[in-house]
Amino acid sequence: MSRIVVDARGSFCPGPLMELVKTIKDAEVGTEIEVLSSDESSAKDIPEWVKKAGHELVGVEKKGDYWSIVVKKLK
Amino acid sequence: MKNIVIIGGGVGGTLVSNYLSHKLKEEIREGKTKITLISDRDKQLYEPGLLYMIFNRMEEGELFKELTYLLDPMIDLKIERATKIVADENYVETEKGRYDYDYLVIATGSRIVPEEVPGLVEGGHWFYNVEGARRLRDELARFKGGKIVVSIMGIPHKCPVAPIEVTFMLHDFFKLHRLRDKVEILYTYPINRVFTLENVTEVVVEYFNERGIKYKTFFNPIEVDAKNKKIITLEGEEEPYDLLIAIPPHKGSQLIIDSGLGDRDGWVPTDRYTLKVEGYDNIYAVGDATNLPVSKAGSVAHFEAEVISENIAAQIKGLPPTARYFGKAMCFIEMGFDLGTYIWFDYETPPKLVKPNKFIHWSKIAYNRLYWLTARGVL
Ligand SMILES: Cc1cc2nc3c(=O)[nH]c(=O)nc-3n(C[C@H](O)[C@H](O)[C@H](O)COP(=O)(O)OP(=O)(O)OC[C@H]3O[C@@H](n4cnc5c(N)ncnc54)[C@H](O)[C@@H]3O)c2cc1C
Numbered sequence: 001m002s003r004i005v006v007d008a009r010g011s012f013c014p015g016p017l018m019e020l021v022k023t024i025k026d027a028e029v030g031t032e033i034e035v036l037s038s039d040e041s042s043a044k045d046i047p048e049w050v051k052k053a054g055h056e057l058v059g060v061e062k063k064g065d066y067w068s069i070v071v072k073k074l075k
Numbered sequence: 076m077k078n079i080v081i082i083g084g085g086v087g088g089t090l091v092s093n094y095l096s097h098k099l100k101e102e103i104r105e106g107k108t109k110i111t112l113i114s115d116r117d118k119q120l121y122e123p124g125l126l127y128m129i130f131n132r133m134e135e136g137e138l139f140k141e142l143t144y145l146l147d148p149m150i151d152l153k154i155e156r157a158t159k160i161v162a163d164e165n166y167v168e169t170e171k172g173r174y175d176y177d178y179l180v181i182a183t184g185s186r187i188v189p190e191e192v193p194g195l196v197e198g199g200h201w202f203y204n205v206e207g208a209r210r211l212r213d214e215l216a217r218f219k220g221g222k223i224v225v226s227i228m229g230i231p232h233k234c235p236v237a238p239i240e241v242t243f244m245l246h247d248f249f250k251l252h253r254l255r256d257k258v259e260i261l262y263t264y265p266i267n268r269v270f271t272l273e274n275v276t277e278v279v280v281e282y283f284n285e286r287g288i289k290y291k292t293f294f295n296p297i298e299v300d301a302k303n304k305k306i307i308t309l310e311g312e313e314e315p316y317d318l319l320i321a322i323p324p325h326k327g328s329q330l331i332i333d334s335g336l337g338d339r340d341g342w343v344p345t346d347r348y349t350l351k352v353e354g355y356d357n358i359y360a361v362g363d364a365t366n367l368p369v370s371k372a373g374s375v376a377h378f379e380a381e382v383i384s385e386n387i388a389a390q391i392k393g394l395p396p397t398a399r400y401f402g403k404a405m406c407f408i409e410m411g412f413d414l415g416t417y418i419w420f421d422y423e424t425p426p427k428l429v430k431p432n433k434f435i436h437w438s439k440i441a442y443n444r445l446y447w448l449t450a451r452g453v454l
Pocket of ligand 1: 088122328
């Protein structure tokens with residue numbers, strides 16, 4: 001399975017979410033997208049969006065001073 | 076002889092040029108320094124005026140001024156399109172020639188790319204350029220009822236608050252025309268609130284509610300079905316409209332993309348404090364062209380221009396370049412035809428919103444006339 005890493009560290013809300021939106025638009029169904037964000041609100045906003053948009057939230061993990069949020073494109 | 080080349084004759088480019096020529100008067104007179112501004116248009120457009128133009132509150136003629144009128148005569152103005160920046164060899168290519176530089180300032184701004192949302196060009200309107208504003212002005216004058224959707228189709232875009240302003244102004248416009256009860260207004264935004272900054276969001280939502288303006292969030296259009304007048308979103312929604320006012324996606328100048336200096340959307344990676352382009356010691360970026368997490372606003376270009384001109388002038392005079400940009404931004408927010416507020420903020424200070432009042436609205440109206448003094452470096 002392919003995985004795309006979107007490194008949005010250093011960018012503030014809504015940067016990381018908008019980067020995910022742009023990436024998911026062009027990705028193939030089944031692709032996993034890992035967003036790296038240093039903005040705490042991403043850990044809440046991204047899962048909320050993923051739920052609304054009907055994709056799968058694979059995981060949210062704090063790694064030192066940033067968050068890794070993995071999303072799988074379902075449709 | 077030190078050559079300073081600036082590309083782009085918008086707010087950022089004219090301000091850097093004018094401030095530099097002021098600071099380096101002696102050096103220019105003595106032939107030790109030369110300032111060249113390369114711009115593909117001979118006039119500057121006052122973009123904030125487009126918001127008023129669509130409601131017939133400013134005329135097109137008021138929105139343009141010749142660059143020769145705005146610029147200090149000591150600046151060498153070239154009306155040419157730059158085609159490539161060869162950053163590793165310190166020169167710029169244009170359609171007409173080549174310009175070597177010791178210092179380069181990228182002030183090429185941002186542009187809308189409505190063609191990137193399928194169906195938007197055929198099915199939508201916008202006020203982010205003059206052609207769009209003309210079309211929308213005529214459409215608004217004709218509109219006698221139905222559903223208007225104001226839809227933000229990408230972030231970042233110029234003037235983050237302009238979509239909120241247009242929404243409030245639509246409310247007042249149709250109220251004045253005694254049509255408000257026949258017009259439904261819906262505002263849509265890509266993230267989970269109506270604006271990026273939380274405290275601005277609270278006030279805007281309160282005023283939206285008072286005025287019966289509806290809104291939807293987490294709304295990311297991917298297509299416009301022009302035939303059936305529907306917006307289709309990435310979240311799987313379909314939203315019908317009678318008149319669509321879009322804030323189209325934005326990109327950096329094609330020049331940045333062609334020169335390999337930008338990110339995926341053509342924004343130039345820029346140091347947030349020194350405003351130097353990452354990886355280069357003699358190239359600066361100003362205004363909308365940068366990838367900085369600050370508003371794409373004329374006021375930002377203005378504050379950044381002060382820092383860049385101070386640092387380039389210092390280096391030419393053999394002084395240390397110590398000026399720093401701290402993210403300062405100022406935005407007026409019109410909340411109707413006679414109500415306004417404003418926000419100030421920077422990297423560390425979140426904005427505080429003043430209670431909307433008439434005085435701030437009239438300050439903005441006055442500034443619309445005074446702007447040309449800013450561009451000339453006077454105000
Ligand atoms: C409707 C609307 C309302 C707005 N309201 C406000 C407001 O109230 N307050 C505020 O502060 N800001 C506002 N803005 C935003 C503001 O207009 C922009 O942020 C500002 O113009 C950015 O300045 P700039 O110099 O970076 O870029 P621009 O003004 O876009 O200038 C860039 C210039 O570079 C030229 N150029 C590009 N590529 C090349 C090339 N290859 N060769 C030569 N020249 C080139 C372009 O033609 C252009 O003249 C508004 C914008 C819009 C659209």
